[in-house]
Amino acid sequence: MDSIYFDHAATTAMSPEVLQAYIEAASFGPGNASSLHSSGRAARERITSARDVFATHLHCEPSELIFTGSGTESDNSALFGAALAQRKRGRNGIVTTAVEHHAVLNACRQLEAQGFSLTVLPVDEFGRVAVADAQAAINDTTAIVSVMAGNNETGTIQPIAEIGEWARKHKAYMHVDAVQAFGYLSFDLKEMPIDFLSLSAHKINGPQGVGLLYVRKGTPFQPLLFGGSQERNRRAGTENIAGIVAFAKAAELAYDQLQTRWNHVESIREAVLQRLTEQLGEDRFIINGHPTERLPHILNLSFTGISSESMLMNLDLAGVSASGGSACNSGSLKPSHVLTAMNISSERVSSAVRFSFGLGNTREEADNLAKITATISARLRNR
Ligand SMILES: Cc1ncc(COP(=O)(O)O)c(C=O)c1O
Known part of the structure; x- marks a missing residue:
């Protein structure tokens, strides 16, 4: 049986068109976007065109977008950038949720x-966070x-618009980590309080x-990296x-196929879910x-009575790639902070497996x- 990759929340393969664009750009020859000569200008034009694509789809100005080295860097830049600038205005409160990715939670800590x-x-x-709790905080x-x-372990969507409105009322800045949601949800930054x-x-x-970080025009922001004047002095370092x-x-x-992508993975x-219910019985997973x-x-499922590690190891032996929590946690036995925060039973937490789907997956x-x-489950339960 061919291997099955059901770990798209951890990472996805480059699609053929993307790979082609990557190779074409990488083969173009040397070009540092900061150089004044023609090769440098050509590199700069490529960045400008790429930025315009995001500006069009996100309904913002190109100058509001900063290319970064990862989602983690975007999260850290937003949090440190805003917090340090806001401290100068006498504001020192940070509000986040217990289910954020570690790129946010550890930056906040x-x-x-x-x-x-x-x-x-x-x-x-x-x-899910209660809007009333956010309003009180x-x-x-x-x-x-x-x-x-949207959460990377469970997929749960948060009420970001309502919370953002409240933040705006209090002149606090609103950061949204859209790393998992982007490509499935659209973001109109002209309208949304982000x-x-x-x-x-x-x-x-x-x-x-x-990665990419949107910073609304006029928002005070202190860079995380210092060096050259790339990205309008907001992110030093030669661009990739x-x-x-x-x-x-x-x-x-992704934007051209937003609905098709959604329908396919759904x-x-x-x-x-249907086939697992038929093969295992619906009382065998939550x-x-x-x-x-x-x-x-x-799709995050707890196969109660079977530890995440046993299930994942056996799935891997059978050629199935899945995950026990966020990618950064896989390989470690630490219970997921996301599931723990949901206050579900420890048995459910320790038996959770995350399957995440992508473009190449099939019904087969x-x-x-x-x-x-079903085979793994029967074998492990009969031990
Ligand atoms: C919700 C969320 N935020 C941030 C990140 C970090 O992104 P990157 O892997 O590009 O650093 C991830 C990656 O798993 C994520 O799922």
């Missing part, structure tokens, strides 16, 4: 160690609020090592031209995450996964 006052909002059993001393659009938005290329069939070009291509394709998710307010490509793979999982 670092800021807390530097004297900021951190509030981590709880979530309900589906991993945000006040006139809040520097920045960081709430993700001041910072983080994206990453490798989650949407783009290359690894490229091929990566940026390929990221823009991936974003263009149909695979449905097929997996879905973790919100039933309706969710991204379509993530969904069928095969169910068969493989």
Whole structure:
């Protein structure tokens, strides 16, 4: 049986068109966008065109976009950039949620160690934050609020618009980590109360090592990296031209096919659930995450009575790539902070497996996964 890759929330393969764009840009020859000669100008034009693609789709100005080296860098830049600038205005509160990616949570903890006052909002059993909790936590001393659009472990979507409106009322800045949601949800930054938005290329069939940060015009921002004057003095370092070009291509394709992408992964998710119910019985697994307010490509299941590690190891032996939590946690036995925050039973937390779907997945793979999982489950339960 061919191997099955059901770990697209960890990373995706570059699509053929993106790879072609990457190779074309990388083969073009040397060109440092800071150089004044023609090769440098050609490199700069490529970055400009890529930035225009994002500006068009995100409904913002090109000058509001900064290319970075990853989603992690975008998150850190937004949090440190805004928090340090806001401290000068007497604001030192940071509000985030217990289910953020570590790129946000650990950056917030670092800021807390530097004297900021951190509030981590709880979530309900589906991993969703209550708008009322956010409203109670945000006040006139809040520097920045960081709430993700869609969760990387459960797919749960957060009420970012309502929370952003409240943040705006109190003149606090709103950061949204849209790394997992981008490519499935669209973001109209003219309309939405968002001041910072983080994206990453490798989650949407783009290359690894490229990210984007939107910073609303007029928002005070202190750079994380110092050096040259790239990205209008907001992110020093020679630009990754091929990566940026390929990221823009991936974003263009994702926007052209937003609904088709959603429908495709949703149909695979449905097929997996249906076939697992037939093969295993519906009492053998529990879905973790919100039933309706969710991204379509993530399915987090607890196979109660079987540890995540045993299931993942056996799936891997059978050629199935899945994950036990966020990619950064895979390989470690630490229980997922996201599932733990949902206050579900420790048995459910320790038996959770995340399947995440992408463009190349087929219904046949969904069928095969169910068969493989049923065999593993019977074997492990009979031990
Ligand atoms: C929600 C979320 N934020 C941030 C990141 C970090 O992005 P990157 O891998 O580009 O650093 C990830 C990656 O898993 C993610 O899922």
